Amino acid sequence: MHADDIVVVIAAVAAIAWVxxxxxxxxDRQADGRESEHRDGATRS
Amino acid sequence: MDARxxxxxxxxxxxxxxxxxxxxxxVSGMTCAACQARVQRTLVRxxxxxxxxxxxxxxxxxxxxxxxxxxxxxxxxxxxxTGYGADLPLDRSILEEQEAADRAYAEExxxxxxxxxxxxxxxxxxxxxxxxxxxxxxxxxxxxxxxxGRSFYVRAxxxxxxxxxxxxxxxxxxxxxxxxFSVAATVAPSFFVARGVAADTYYEAVIxxxxxxxxxxxLEARAxxxxxxxxxxxxxxxPKTARxxxxxxxxxxxxxxxxxxxxxxxxxxxxxxxxxxxxAGSSAxxxxxxxxxxxxxxxxxxxxxxxxxxxxxxxxxxxATTLGAESVLARIVxxxxxxxxxxxxxxxxxxxxxxxxxxxxxxxAIATFAIWYVAVDTAPAVRAFAAAVAVLVIACPCAMGLxxxxxxxxxTGKGAELGVLIKGGEALQRAGSLDTVxxxxxxxxxxxxPTVTDVVSYDPHRTDVEVLQLAGAVERRSEHPLAAxxxxxxxxxxxxxxxxxxxxxxxxxxxxxxxxxxAVAAGNLRLLAEWAVDTSAASADVERLAAEGKTLVLVAADxxxxxxxxxxxxxxxxxxxxxxxxxxxxLDVVLLTGDSEPVARSVARAVGIERVVAGVLPEGKVAEVxxxxxxxxxxxxxxxxxxxxxxxxxxxxxxxxxSGTDVAIEASDVTLMRGDLRGVAQAAALSRRTxxxxxxxxxWAFVYNVxxxxxxxxxxxxxxxxxxxPILASAAMALSSVSVLSNSLRLRRYDPRAV
Numbered sequence: 001m002h003a004d005d006i007v008v009v010i011a012a013v014a015a016i017a018w019v020x021x022x023x024x025x026x027x028d029r030q031a032d033g034r035e036s037e038h039r040d041g042a043t044r045s
Numbered sequence: 046m047d048a049r050x051x052x053x054x055x056x057x058x059x060x061x062x063x064x065x066x067x068x069x070x071x072v073s074g075m076t077c078a079a080c081q082a083r084v085q086r087t088l089v090r091x092x093x094x095x096x097x098x099x100x101x102x103x104x105x106x107x108x109x110x111x112x113x114x115x116x117x118x119x120x121x122x123x124x125x126x127t128g129y130g131a132d133l134p135l136d137r138s139i140l141e142e143q144e145a146a147d148r149a150y151a152e153e154x155x156x157x158x159x160x161x162x163x164x165x166x167x168x169x170x171x172x173x174x175x176x177x178x179x180x181x182x183x184x185x186x187x188x189x190x191x192x193x194g195r196s197f198y199v200r201a202x203x204x205x206x207x208x209x210x211x212x213x214x215x216x217x218x219x220x221x222x223x224x225x226f227s228v229a230a231t232v233a234p235s236f237f238v239a240r241g242v243a244a245d246t247y248y249e250a251v252i253x254x255x256x257x258x259x260x261x262x263x264l265e266a267r268a269x270x271x272x273x274x275x276x277x278x279x280x281x282x283x284p285k286t287a288r289x290x291x292x293x294x295x296x297x298x299x300x301x302x303x304x305x306x307x308x309x310x311x312x313x314x315x316x317x318x319x320x321x322x323x324x325a326g327s328s329a330x331x332x333x334x335x336x337x338x339x340x341x342x343x344x345x346x347x348x349x350x351x352x353x354x355x356x357x358x359x360x361x362x363x364x365a366t367t368l369g370a371e372s373v374l375a376r377i378v379x380x381x382x383x384x385x386x387x388x389x390x391x392x393x394x395x396x397x398x399x400x401x402x403x404x405x406x407x408x409x410a411i412a413t414f415a416i417w418y419v420a421v422d423t424a425p426a427v428r429a430f431a432a433a434v435a436v437l438v439i440a441c442p443c444a445m446g447l448x449x450x451x452x453x454x455x456x457t458g459k460g461a462e463l464g465v466l467i468k469g470g471e472a473l474q475r476a477g478s479l480d481t482v483x484x485x486x487x488x489x490x491x492x493x494x495p496t497v498t499d500v501v502s503y504d505p506h507r508t509d510v511e512v513l514q515l516a517g518a519v520e521r522r523s524e525h526p527l528a529a530x531x532x533x534x535x536x537x538x539x540x541x542x543x544x545x546x547x548x549x550x551x552x553x554x555x556x557x558x559x560x561x562x563x564a565v566a567a568g569n570l571r572l573l574a575e576w577a578v579d580t581s582a583a584s585a586d587v588e589r590l591a592a593e594g595k596t597l598v599l600v601a602a603d604x605x606x607x608x609x610x611x612x613x614x615x616x617x618x619x620x621x622x623x624x625x626x627x628x629x630x631x632l633d634v635v636l637l638t639g640d641s642e643p644v645a646r647s648v649a650r651a652v653g654i655e656r657v658v659a660g661v662l663p664e665g666k667v668a669e670v671x672x673x674x675x676x677x678x679x680x681x682x683x684x685x686x687x688x689x690x691x692x693x694x695x696x697x698x699x700x701x702x703x704s705g706t707d708v709a710i711e712a713s714d715v716t717l718m719r720g721d722l723r724g725v726a727q728a729a730a731l732s733r734r735t736x737x738x739x740x741x742x743x744x745w746a747f748v749y750n751v752x753x754x755x756x757x758x759x760x761x762x763x764x765x766x767x768x769x770x771p772i773l774a775s776a777a778m779a780l781s782s783v784s785v786l787s788n789s790l791r792l793r794r795y796d797p798r799a800v
Binding site for chain 1: 207208209210403404407408411412414415418419
């Protein structure tokens with residue numbers, strides 16, 4: 001394995017981790033946040 | 046603004062929930078199941094929204110919301126924030142709406158076809174000049190990406206901002222990566238050469254990917270236009286003007302100016318402009334476009350006629366009854382649009398898959414790149430790159446998004462052609478899994494109109510006709526349905542009925558009276574026994590006729606048996622065929638009726654039904670359906686939609702049978718526009734076929750992705766040396782959409798009447 005191979009593999013792992021974080025974890029967090037906002041709004045009104 | 050808030054269902058539930066309102070908002074720019082899922086997710090999260098169903102085919106979002114918490118404007122805003130277009134529904138008639146939808150489909154198709162054509166051409170040119178004019182190619186590719194491909198990038202970006210990814214994301218990432226790589230190779234080829242990598246460009250791949258996706262979309266748009274055209278045809282049945290009688294003159298007025306109660310005049314060969322009731326004249330009316338009934342039906346004074354049907358040979362005048370959105374035609378068009386908009390439960394599977402699919406595919410593409418880069422010695426970046434782009438492109442889940450809605454759309458359209466209105470995907474799916482059909486007797490298997498079948502005289506001084514006349518004179522004052530049959534029969538024979546004096550009615554037994562000085566009793570054996578009439582002369586006939594399932598009215602004159610009148614509800618012409626068709630489909634058929642056992646048995650024998658449940662009240666019908674369901678059966682209840690309503694609702698599939706005018710179409714899952722029971726078998730056969738089509742579609746769309754992704758990633762390369770270029774991958778992707786579509790369109794050629 002060359003040095004550039006190692007760089008590519010590390011970058012790929014990081015990219016995959018980020019994609020999954022962005023589309024699953026962050027998306028869920030955003031959705032939950034919005035829902036609780038709505039719940040608060042509903043209680044206030 | 047609330048004009049199209051269609052059902053202001055003030056559904057005040059038992060728990061005192063607030064009333065909810067439904068609105069249909071047109072949504073533009075959705076291209077696949079992932080888009081649809083995203084809009085739907087966003088809507089469901091809005092405050093006050095109880096339920097939202099987004100339909101890709103009809104491009105509408107049907108939203109049920111609490112008006113205290115949400116407004117149509119807020120909902121439109123929410124949809125726009127996802128990157129798709131939405132507008133408040135306009136106050137238009139159903140026909141105008143249909144025309145507008147047709148125009149939109151046609152316009153969309155033309156635009157897509159134009160872009161696809163130009164882009165394809167550019168792709169071929171790019172292939173030829175690929176290695177020579179790289180700067181010219183760079184410029185062309187930018188132009189194509191901006192003009193033809195812009196919508197993909199705009200939508201992909203909008204999705205990305207919402208932490209969502211869809212088919213557009215795959216296309217944007219795939220073509221974007223290929224483009225950037227090519228730009229680098231064009232601008233600084235020496236950088237690549239110095240590292241032992243050929244400075245290859247992928248401009249033609251970028252152009253072809255966009256072109257092929259556009260070709261796929263254009264074909265989809267064409268298919269949608271074709272299926273929507275069937276509805277357009279229905280909507281266009283209504284003439285634009287009507288000939289009204291005003292102050293003794295006949296004047297042509299626009300259809301919108303016709304008012305309830307206006308008298309419309311129709312000449313031979315003309316189409317009826319509105320619904321109404323005939324006041325003068327008669328004619329055979331061709332109702333085939335609405336009911337599927339191939340022969341013209343005779344309509345005379347007092348009969349209802351439907352706007353959009355064709356008058357054949359006679360001329361008549363009729364009074365307009367229902368107009369505009371309430372007309373039968375408008376109701377059917379609306380029902381069909383709603384039906385085509387609903388989602389079959391099987392669709393949820395496709396939705397769930399697409400939502401997770403895209404991020405997983407992107408991850409796979411990245412992994413593919415890394416593995417290729419590490420494994421290949423010569424020009425690793427180039428090969429790794431091509432494989433990663435191919436994975437992104439081939440994974441487009443559009444075939445999966447089309448699998449179910451296209452089948453539902455084609456099948457409901459096909460059903461409508463046959464006079465079988467199926468209310469959407471869920472009804473289709475349930476109709477496809479039926480194993481038991483419960484038929485109501487009166488009005489469903491039989492005509493529902495008792496008719497005199499036999500008249501016998503036992504008095505040598507009286508003819509049959511005189512017996513009928515005596516019975517008619519007494520029964521004229523009774524309100525019993527059997528009495529109505531006797532009076533109608535006398536009227537048919539042109540008999541004048543005398544007036545009965547001292548009339549008396551004996552519920553459940555009959556009636557008595559004095560007709561022209563003769564004391565007459567007309568009723569069952571019990572009544573005549575009470576009057577001490579000797580009925581032995583009739584006993585042989587009574588036994589025989591009762592065994593045939595007929596109801597008997599014995600007639601006595603001045604204390605002696607005069608004769609008898611037999612009444613039966615004639616069996617509909619198609620009932621026997623219908624029952625055998627249902628059996629050929631492997632369905633159990635049960636006859637359910639409130640009538641007595643012998644009557645029910647004789648009808649069952651005549652049409653070939655073995656299982657009979659007789660003597661049940663309307664509540665009993667519900668219980669019977671439930672009992673069958675508890676045995677694990679999937680039950681369809683077929684009834685005339687009025688007294689059978691509870692049983693229709695209890696059944697897994699409620700099928701209302703009726704002329705299509707009076708029947709509460711809304712109450713059932715399936716409505717047979719013709720009174721013909723054969724429609725039940727057709728609905729079952731069509732649904733089974735449709736379910737099979739849906740499963741095939743889902744299977745192929747899924748298998749395609751499961752197989753395609755590893756091949757694109759290069760899994761076969763070490764064994765067989767097979768590698769997909771990004772261009773081949775995009776062609777394969779377009780092909781999968783087209784194959785799913787054409788599989789659904791095959792349903793159009795299916796004829797369920799052949800069962």
